[in-house]
Amino acid sequence: xxxxxENHALLQYTAAFTASITAIGFVCGYSWPxxxxxxxxxxxSIIPITKNQSAWIASLYPLGLIIGYxxxxxxxxxxxxxxxxxLFSLPQVASWLLIIFAKNTLNLYxxxxxxxIGYGAGISSSTVYISEIGNVKNxxxxxxxxxxxxxxxxxxxxxxxxxxxxxxxxxxxxxxxxIFVLAFSFLPDSSYFRDINRRKEEQEKRDNATVKLKLxxxxxxxxxxxxxxxFIVKTKVDHIRKEDNEGNVVANANGDxxxxxxxxxxxxxxxxxxxxxVKTEIETTKGTFEPREVKNADGTFEPRGVTTTEDTFEPRDxxxxxxxxxxxxxxxxxxxxxxxxxxxLRNNIFCKLYSEQNYRRALEIMLTMGLTNILSGHxxxxxxxQQIFTYEGAFLAPxxxxxxxxxxxxxxxxxxxxxxxxxxxxxxxxSTGVIATIALLFVGVFFYCQESKMNVDVFKWVPLVGIxxxxxMLSCGMxxxxxxxQGELFAHEVKSESIAFNKISYMTLSFLFLLQFQNFIDxxxxxxxxxSFAFGIFFGTFSVYILTPETKGVNLDDIQxxxxxxxxxx
Numbered sequence: 335x336x337x338x339x340e341n342h343a344l345l346q347y348t349a350a351f352t353a354s355i356t357a358i359g360f361v362c363g364y365s366w367p368x369x370x371x372x373x374x375x376x377x378x379s380i381i382p383i384t385k386n387q388s389a390w391i392a393s394l395y396p397l398g399l400i401i402g403y404x405x406x407x408x409x410x411x412x413x414x415x416x417x418x419x420x421l422f423s424l425p426q427v428a429s430w431l432l433i434i435f436a437k438n439t440l441n442l443y444x445x446x447x448x449x450x451i452g453y454g455a456g457i458s459s460s461t462v463y464i465s466e467i468g469n470v471k472n473x474x475x476x477x478x479x480x481x482x483x484x485x486x487x488x489x490x491x492x493x494x495x496x497x498x499x500x501x502x503x504x505x506x507x508x509x510x511x512x513i514f515v516l517a518f519s520f521l522p523d524s525s526y527f528r529d530i531n532r533r534k535e536e537q538e539k540r541d542n543a544t545v546k547l548k549l550x551x552x553x554x555x556x557x558x559x560x561x562x563x564x565f566i567v568k569t570k571v572d573h574i575r576k577e578d579n580e581g582n583v584v585a586n587a588n589g590d591x592x593x594x595x596x597x598x599x600x601x602x603x604x605x606x607x608x609x610x611x612v613k614t615e616i617e618t619t620k621g622t623f624e625p626r627e628v629k630n631a632d633g634t635f636e637p638r639g640v641t642t643t644e645d646t647f648e649p650r651d652x653x654x655x656x657x658x659x660x661x662x663x664x665x666x667x668x669x670x671x672x673x674x675x676x677x678x679l680r681n682n683i684f685c686k687l688y689s690e691q692n693y694r695r696a697l698e699i700m701l702t703m704g705l706t707n708i709l710s711g712h713x714x715x716x717x718x719x720q721q722i723f724t725y726e727g728a729f730l731a732p733x734x735x736x737x738x739x740x741x742x743x744x745x746x747x748x749x750x751x752x753x754x755x756x757x758x759x760x761x762x763x764x765s766t767g768v769i770a771t772i773a774l775l776f777v778g779v780f781f782y783c784q785e786s787k788m789n790v791d792v793f794k795w796v797p798l799v800g801i802x803x804x805x806x807m808l809s810c811g812m813x814x815x816x817x818x819x820q821g822e823l824f825a826h827e828v829k830s831e832s833i834a835f836n837k838i839s840y841m842t843l844s845f846l847f848l849l850q851f852q853n854f855i856d857x858x859x860x861x862x863x864x865x866s867f868a869f870g871i872f873f874g875t876f877s878v879y880i881l882t883p884e885t886k887g888v889n890l891d892d893i894q895x896x897x898x899x900x901x902x903x904x
Contacts, residue, residue, distance in 0.1 A: 343472075346467055346468065346472065348521065349522070350464050350468070350476040350480075351483075352514070352517045352518050352521055353419065353460045353521075354460065354464070354480050355510065355514040355518070356453070357457060357480050357481075357483040357487065358483050358484070358487035358490065358510060359426060359453060359456075359487065359514070360456065360457045360487065361484040361485075361487030361491070361716075362487045363395055363446075363453050364395060364716060364717065365487070365491045365492070365716050366395075366491060366507070367388070367395075367717050368491065368495065368716070368717060368718060368720050368736060369491065369492065369494065369495020369496070369503065369720060369733070370391075370500065371388045371391065371392065371718075372720055373500045374388065374500075381436060381437070381438060381442065383439055385852065387439050389848070389849055389850075389851070390849070391442055391443065391446060392717050392848050392849075393844075393845050393846075393848040393849040394443055394446040394450070396450065396713075396842075396845040396848065397447060397841075397845050398446060398448065398449060398451045399451075399453065399457075399841045400450075400454065400837075400838050401447070401450065401451045401454065402453065403454045403455070403834045403837045403838045403841065405451065405454075406418065406422075406454070406455040406458040406459055406834050407834050409422075409459075410458070410459050414523050415462055415463040415523055416463070416521070416522070416523040418455065419456055419459045419460060420515060422451075422452045423456065423514055425451050425452030426449060426452035427511050427512065428448055429445045429448040429449030429450075429452060430445075430449070430507055430511075431508065432445035432448065433445045433449075434505065434508065452511075454837070454841070457837070458834055458837060460480065461480065461817065461820055461821065461833055462821075462829055462833060464476045464480055464821070465477060465821030465822075465829070468821075477814075477817045477818045477820070478750060478818060481747060481809065481814045481816075481817050482747045482750075485740070485743050485744040485809055486744055488716065488740045488744070489737070489740035489741055489744045491507075492733075492736040492739070492740040493737055493740075494506055494507070496734065496737050691897070692825075692895075692897035693824065693825075693828060693832070693897075695897045695898075696823035696824055696832065696897055697835070697836070698881060699823060699878065699881050700819060700820065700832075700836040701836070702874060702877050702881060703812055703815075703816050703819070703874070703878055704836060704839055705874060706870065706871060706874025706875065706877070706878065707808070707812065707813070707816070707840070708843045708844060708847055709867070709869075709870025709871070709873075709874060710808065710871035710874065711774075711863070711864070711866075711867035712805075712808060712813075713844045713847050713848055713851075714847060714851040715801060715804075715805070717851075718851065719732075720732040720735075720736050722797075723735040723736060723797065723798065725781075725797065725860075726784070727791065727794050728794065728797075729794045729798050735798050738798065739798070739801065742802050743806050746806045746810055747810060747814070750814055757886075758884055758886050759815050759818070759819075759885055760882060762815060763811050763812055763815055763878055764875060764879050766807040766808070766812065767807070767811060767812060767871055767875025767876075768872070768875070769803065769807045770803070770804045770807035770808055770811070771872040773799075773800045773801070773803035773804040773807065774800065774865075774867050774868035774871065775864075775865070775868045776796055777796060777797050777804075777864045778861045778863075778864035778865040778867075780796040780861075781859075781860040781864060782861035785859065785860070804871075808871070812874075812878065818885075820832075820833050822885050825890065825894055
């Protein structure tokens with residue numbers, strides 16, 4: 335690989351890694367309630383809260399994310415991806431400062447909303463940034479790296495909660511946006527990488543076109559050679575026939591006079607060949623040059639095919655002409671106004687997302703994946719991890735179980751970056767979805783047996799292993815592909831708006847789910863909750879599989895062509 339290509343690749347990976355720091359902070363804010371709420375609900379808390387207030391503290395962060403997603407499109411296309419990321423790092427810093435110096439629950443509420451705004455706009459911009467700096471060979475790897483950094487953020491939060499007190503944990507989390515600003519300020523915007531990638535793709539297309547043109551020219555040369563050989567053979571055959579015919583004409587002419595010779599030449603084979611062709615040519619010439627004038631019955635001559643001035647320019651009423659012209663002009667003005675309105679409506683980004691088949695299908699796929707994530711309970715498991723692992727006879731302490739879950743998920747997700755561009759996306763979604771369904775069913779069976787007063791001492795490890803398996807499968811499969819599809823399924827002109835729309839939809843559902851998660855567990859019981867989560871991920875996996883075309887190794891333009899297809903099953 336040439337040195338300039340190596341330098342460009344190094345710069346690409348550095349930019350992708352640095353932009354992904356925002357993803358670490360994003361998940362740190364999302365999973366912060368897991369270690370923070372047990373402390374805030376305890377008697378030693380400096381800010382005593384109730385169970386209902388803890389639900390609001392957990393769910394207000396997604397509400398702030400929604401606001402951030404709405405704000406992101408207003409900035410990302412006007413001031414650029416890089417400046418948007420740097421701008422929204424300010425509310426991230428402010429939110430952690432508010433949490434550190436909070437004196438009551440209202441301070442925590444405000445801090446969670448502000449943090450959600452900063453990280454909501456930040457994660458949207460980083461997704462667009464990372465999808466644009468990559469090319470067809472490494473785009474999937476970069477987008478999966480984003481998901482891996484989210485898993486790293488989850489692990490980072492669990493470790494801080496297990497080994498640091500509440501205040502020190504918040505101080506460390508404050509350093510994340512500060513480190514990002516210091517590192518990212520020296521990197522170029524995504525337009526720099528996008529221009530380089532476009533030039534590379536154009537060069538590859540030119541090279542392919544040159545090869546195809548060369549093959550086409552060789553094929554044409556072969557055809558021309560065959561035609562030329564055929565022409566030579568035909569010419570020789572015609573020459574031989576002509577010589578034979580001329581011999582026949584001479585033989586027939588020896589016994590006849592000049593006048594009879596002319597008549598007999600037309601009758602003989604040779605004469606027919608020579609003289610009929612001349613006759614045909616003369617007749618054709620006659621037919622071509624028809625007389626310009628035609629003699630009328632009165633003896634006068636009239637030009638053929640010429641229209642008189644009287645016939646051509648008929649007298650017309652001037653008033654009628656003016657009215658017709660005015661009416662035509664008004665009709666054109668009305669049509670132009672209607673076309674302008676239709677064009678304005680058609681050019682509206684959000685209308686375009688719904689009106690065009692390819693964007694509408696992409697939205698259906700992304701909404702189905704987000705709904706699957708919610709119905710499988712992932713938001714609740716991530717936010718209330720320690721509370722879920724706090725059950726009778728737990729295999730590990732809740733803090734250690736949370737760290738083990740986050741560590742294993744991170745390791746597997748890192749390995750998934752190697753296979754994401756080697757395995758078909760649809761196969762990855764289907765296989766991991768089935769395994770995650772089975773894992774949640776086992777967890778549900780365990781809690782059912784425990785609540786039925788059965789002896790489950792031998793199987794105390796099932797919740798930890800089952801939930802870890804589920805989280806790993808979701809992260810490697812649909813979790814990774816979700817972020818890959820955000821960069822692949824939408825064209826550049828609607829990418830930032832579509833990502834914002836997907837995230838707003840997901841976080842709206844997440845806000846409602848987290849707000850009622852603990853009430854749902856108390857109402858139906860733990861085992862029924864996990865059974866419903868298993869059904870949610872199975873049904874969602876099946877739906878995504880039949881809706882989604884295979885995009886591995888396909889460039890962005892061809893993906894749009896696939897999405898425009900009227901097929902319901904792919």
